[in-house]
Amino acid sequence: MPKVIFYARVSTNEQTLAHQQTQAEKAGYVFDQVLADHGVSGVSTKMKDRPEGRRLFDMLREGDTLVVRWVDRLGRDYRDVTQTIRELMERGVIIRTIINSMVFDGSARDPMTMAVRDALISFMAASAQAQAESLKAAQLAGIEHAKANAADRTKAYRGRKPSFTRKTLARVVEMLAANAGVTAIAKETGLTRQTIMRIRADPAAADQNLKEWGL
Incomplete structure (x- = not known):
């Protein structure tokens, strides 16, 4: 019997598994199983290199539905996300997102429908990578700002440099x-x-x- 599986990548306190699962259930989903990778970087770890990501690939079968918060949960960058989605669609897995209620179904055979679907996958994956890179840049800027502030605080604590040896x-x-x-x-x-x-x-x-x- 086809299963409905929810997959989450949990890397920060603001993205708890409970929060993501609640969002999915409010959207009307009932899950046969919930998988989550905790403390895994979304921008440095491929989907298949995550413990539960590997388990997910082994578990999903034709007719199953995979539900995720957004496509960025399915890979670390554009290439990883698109490869994950296309491989799962080739297996006959239907992928659904909570955000914007996107559906990626490999059963389509009409060339125009397939072209629109594939273009949409590429666009969404590129958007996910751009968002991840923007977040990473913001985090790096925050780290540098914190370092500068720490240096300023240390200097202020030391007071004025002595004029004597x-x-x-x-x-x-x-x-x-x-x-x-x-x-x-x-x-x-x-x-x-x-x-x-x-x-x-x-x-x-x-x-x-x-x-x-x-x-």
Whole structure:
């Protein structure tokens, strides 16, 4: 007896299996079996390289109906999606999508109907790949933005880069211990009076500032 099988690829919290299955059931489907690949990248893993994807190919028979949320569930890119759909249609499997209620049926024999169907498959697969590439680009941009923000936060945490070296700091501390005046220290070290007074007020903080900047 022909079966109705739901397949889902679940890679993010926003695409939970329960959410995808609920959408399908609201569309009127009743499933004999539900398969899902969890934590699998849609843009790097071929359909047949996914554990449940392989199982799906082994399971589907002529007359069965495969239901997916959208064609992007069926492959990692244009070529993979179109190959998956065409191979399953050649077996006599009917593929239905929840989004836009698309139907891909290999039983059509009229040349015009077949041409329209094949063109539609190509268009939908290309759209799925474009969407995946756009998402990947957005994710990469987000990662780079986060890295830049992290670097900015680290720099802000370290404060202003010291105008003195560790050797200069040691000399300032030494002269302060000898009761040298701020003006005399500034003249010898080339530091501003304000810098010397900050060092005098908290030499440990000055030393820590050098450490934070790796100096």
